[in-house]
Amino acid sequence: MKILMVFDFDHTVVDANSDTWVVRCLPDKTLPGSVENSYRKGYWTEYMGRVMNYIGEQKVSPDRVRSVMETIPFTAGMTDLLTFIAENKSVIDCIVISDSNTLFIEWILHAAGLQAAVDKVFTNPAKLNELGHIEVQCYHSHDCNRCPVNLCKKKVLELYLSEQSDVGVEYEQIFYAGDGGNDLCPTSRLRGRDVVMPRKGYTLEKLLAKLEGQEGNFPLRAKNIAWSSGTDILRELKASMQS
Helix, strand or coil: EEEEECCEECCCCCCHHHHHHHHHHCCCCCCHHHHCCCCCCCCCHHHHHHHHHCCCCCCCCCCHHHHHCCCCCCCCCCHHHHHHHCCCCCEEEEEEEEEEEHHHHHHHHCCCCCHHHEEEEEEEEEECCCCCCEECCCCCCCCCCCCCCCHHHHHHHHHHHHHHHHHHEEEEEEEEECHHHHHHHHCCCCCCCEEEEEECCHHHHHHHHHHHHCCCCCCCCCEEEEEECCCHHHHHHHHHHHC
């Protein structure tokens, strides 16, 4: 029986939004209004496709994009937490479920030497197209009305747990660390012995606080422990391993 550590990425593993950080690779570090104002609520990935297309049209090379992405800061205590996870793979599996994209997450983890901590990354696929521009696609389609059109994190988590179960891997405990509104849906999949860890002062913490004491159609059974640094999560993880 293992522990599963699930992370969101932006404002959780890293202390910024990787999708807005990428704009720093442009010569004047800003997007034109025609691109910036084209976002429609719930269609972020479609918007990021236009952002990356604009970056490509400005002749910014993928290597330049990568070097800028590698400067994104990790949230305090996260590198220690991920190093601990990498050193304890016999008992901890670790996945990332994120609305960023495969290239950004791979580049950032690799630059920090932390890719060994993460067993699987579930995020929007990104690749270089025939023009050498970075192209981002939606992760999947789903019928959940709580989540953005391209990604329901609960669906991803359920599928992962089911696939793991099929090969004989069951989890004694699941820890879910996130910050945003799209991290609420997967918390309904957690059991009483699991732990949801919302980042202090961010959307997920506020949404969970609203749910507490409400009899509604959103089942929250997991223990709720807020965090402000990776050190807080590491403390809970170590306590669980020792119990």
